[in-house]
Amino acid sequence: MSAIDDLAAELAKLPGIGKKTAMRLTYHLLKQPSDRSLRLAQALEVLAERVHPCPRCHNLTEQDLCAICSDPRRDASVICAVEEASDIWAIERSGEYRGVYHVLGGRLSPLDGVSASDLTVNHLVERVAAGEVREVIMATNPSVEGEATALLVQQALGAAPVRVSRIARGLPMGGDLEYADGVTIAQALVARRDMVQDSR
Amino acid sequence: MEAPARTTDVRPVAARLQRLVIRDFRNLADVTLVVPPGGLALVGDNGHGKTNLLEAVYYLHLFRSLRGARDVELVRFGATTFHIGAEAAGARRDRLSVGFEKETGRRRILLDGVPCPRVSDALGALPSVAFSPADVALVAGGPGGRRHWLDVTLASTSARYLGSLRDYRAALSQRNAALRARSRSSPPAVWEPAMAEHGAALRLARAEFIDWARPRVTESGMSLGERGLVEARYRCGDPLLPGATLDDAREAIAATLAAGRDRDLERGSTLQGPHRDDIEIRLDGVSLRRYGSAGQQRTAAIALRLLECAWYRERGGTEPVLLLDDPVAELDRGRAARVLAAITAREGGQVLLAVPRADDIPAALTALPRFRVRDGTISPWSDADA
Ligand SMILES: [Zn+2]
Numbered sequence: 001m002s003a004i005d006d007l008a009a010e011l012a013k014l015p016g017i018g019k020k021t022a023m024r025l026t027y028h029l030l031k032q033p034s035d036r037s038l039r040l041a042q043a044l045e046v047l048a049e050r051v052h053p054c055p056r057c058h059n060l061t062e063q064d065l066c067a068i069c070s071d072p073r074r075d076a077s078v079i080c081a082v083e084e085a086s087d088i089w090a091i092e093r094s095g096e097y098r099g100v101y102h103v104l105g106g107r108l109s110p111l112d113g114v115s116a117s118d119l120t121v122n123h124l125v126e127r128v129a130a131g132e133v134r135e136v137i138m139a140t141n142p143s144v145e146g147e148a149t150a151l152l153v154q155q156a157l158g159a160a161p162v163r164v165s166r167i168a169r170g171l172p173m174g175g176d177l178e179y180a181d182g183v184t185i186a187q188a189l190v191a192r193r194d195m196v197q198d199s200r
Numbered sequence: 201m202e203a204p205a206r207t208t209d210v211r212p213v214a215a216r217l218q219r220l221v222i223r224d225f226r227n228l229a230d231v232t233l234v235v236p237p238g239g240l241a242l243v244g245d246n247g248h249g250k251t252n253l254l255e256a257v258y259y260l261h262l263f264r265s266l267r268g269a270r271d272v273e274l275v276r277f278g279a280t281t282f283h284i285g286a287e288a289a290g291a292r293r294d295r296l297s298v299g300f301e302k303e304t305g306r307r308r309i310l311l312d313g314v315p316c317p318r319v320s321d322a323l324g325a326l327p328s329v330a331f332s333p334a335d336v337a338l339v340a341g342g343p344g345g346r347r348h349w350l351d352v353t354l355a356s357t358s359a360r361y362l363g364s365l366r367d368y369r370a371a372l373s374q375r376n377a378a379l380r381a382r383s384r385s386s387p388p389a390v391w392e393p394a395m396a397e398h399g400a401a402l403r404l405a406r407a408e409f410i411d412w413a414r415p416r417v418t419e420s421g422m423s424l425g426e427r428g429l430v431e432a433r434y435r436c437g438d439p440l441l442p443g444a445t446l447d448d449a450r451e452a453i454a455a456t457l458a459a460g461r462d463r464d465l466e467r468g469s470t471l472q473g474p475h476r477d478d479i480e481i482r483l484d485g486v487s488l489r490r491y492g493s494a495g496q497q498r499t500a501a502i503a504l505r506l507l508e509c510a511w512y513r514e515r516g517g518t519e520p521v522l523l524l525d526d527p528v529a530e531l532d533r534g535r536a537a538r539v540l541a542a543i544t545a546r547e548g549g550q551v552l553l554a555v556p557r558a559d560d561i562p563a564a565l566t567a568l569p570r571f572r573v574r575d576g577t578i579s580p581w582s583d584a585d586a
Contacts, residue, residue: 110377116385148390
């Protein structure tokens with residue numbers, strides 16, 4: 001395998017990039033001045049070496065705690081639970097949310113072998129048990145798997161004296177949070193509803 | 201429930217295939233066909249490609265094989281991709297095109313030249329209904345075939361139904377996987393609200409369809425010459441009372457799933473729910489599936505296909521293209537004549553007929569322009585073929 005094929009093969013593994021685009025990007029990088037390609041390589045290296053999950057909320061950060069957890073102006077009594085760290089960026093864009101987050105690290109999917117123990121549900125339960133948390137807002141995606149994940153977390157929090165709410169379905173079913181615009185997300189947050197404990 | 205408005209004064213538009221281009225689909229390497237407004241008759245021995253051509257046209261309705269084959273199996277032996285293109289009138293789109301590449305498994309649908317990434321938006325792009333002797337399985341076979349028929353018919357005219365079906369199936373497969381995982385950290389119960397919600401939407405739509413269908417099935421039975429009373433009944437796991445709401449249906453499903461959870465865990469599968477519902481076709485109160493003669497079952501299957509046509513006409517607003525694959529094979533003469541009269545009674549619909557020999561073209565369809573199908577090629581009929 002040549003260096004060109006190597007890079008193209010790596011690029012093609014990225015989401016939304018096919019073989020043709022990977023080749024085009026590779027040749028584009030070859031055409032530009034080499035210091036620009038080296039800067040890209042360094043940025044990737046730093047990303048891979050320094051970025052890690054925040055020990056409190058599993059957001060991605062280079063610091064000990066992420067920027068949101070370490071911000072004293074954020075309301076730590078409200079936790080918004082999301083599937084992926086990239087969802088935080090989407091909710092922050094709405095500019096409406098002042099609480100903190102909890103990244104679950106995916107969504108429940110027994111078909112793909114993902115169960116509660118593969119997610120950070122237990123850590124969320126510990127956070128709620130340990131601190132001054134008033135409310136957990138479930139902001140998993142409005143898909144079948146996202147809804148089941150919300151239910152799972154709600155049941156896991158069952159014993160804790162905490163309000164558990166679900167963002168409104170302003171988002172199209174199956175539409176990812178990541179692609180929703182800021183206004184839509186702000187509306188979905190405002191119109192959130194309490195999840196009622198099922199007695200069955 | 202309010203009766204749907206009669207639309208006899210508004211004539212539905214008939215979908216017409218005008219030009220068909222097929223490349224490397226089944227045994228059809230390269231076919232370009234200008235289709236006359238009234239349709240055509242394909243004459244050729246079995247195995248030469250006439251059913252494949254009907255399957256290609258049907259692909260533009262469901263974007264799946266008529267015979268349940270996977271896309272990779274539809275690519276002609278030795279070829280890498282198949283392509284079906286059509287120009288149509290009276291359908292939602294004038295130009296349709298679909299291509300499938302075997303190696304990548306990628307499919308590309310173009311409607312009026314615009315890529316259509318979601319097949320749900322393309323469904324029913326060129327509506328058609330296929331009649332074949334194998335349809336007898338709809339009546340004589342297990343519930344799966346009837347449910348599939350019902351789901352396809354309803355999803356073809358309702359994006360909402362299709363969405364509910366997709367989400368219900370997703371939740372069902374996840375619950376089944378959770379049942380088999382037998383793990384405390386993968387509880388099956390969290391999938392039940394989604395199954396109840398989407399399953400309730402399916403059941404209400406199905407019940408409404410059967411209400412609509414009931415008088416039509418009886419009418420079809422009579423015009424097809426059945427002496428008794430033909431009836432269609434919805435066999436729903438949690439029977440819906442008249443006037444049942446979405447909430448009623450949802451609660452019923454949720455309760456059934458919760459009650460069956462332990463047994464389901466034991467069996468590793470969800471044994472009750474909308475995915476097990478059925479339609480029962482009865483003649484004078486007796487199940488045709490169990491006790492009907494072969495002729496009665498064939499006739500009832502044709503009544504279901506006619507129902508499908510009526511649904512697309514009344515709910516979809518479009519008269520579908522009829523794909524008739526040797527429609528009266530193995531029927532006695534009296535039944536055959538009545539069936540053809542019922543099928544061809546609709547005015548102005550386009551018919552694509554496939555028969556083994558010119559003698560098999562029914563009298564009512566002898567005016568259709570004829571084409572010879574041989575070894576995957578289609579050519580206009582010449583007197584030498586006669
Ligand atoms: Zn953090």
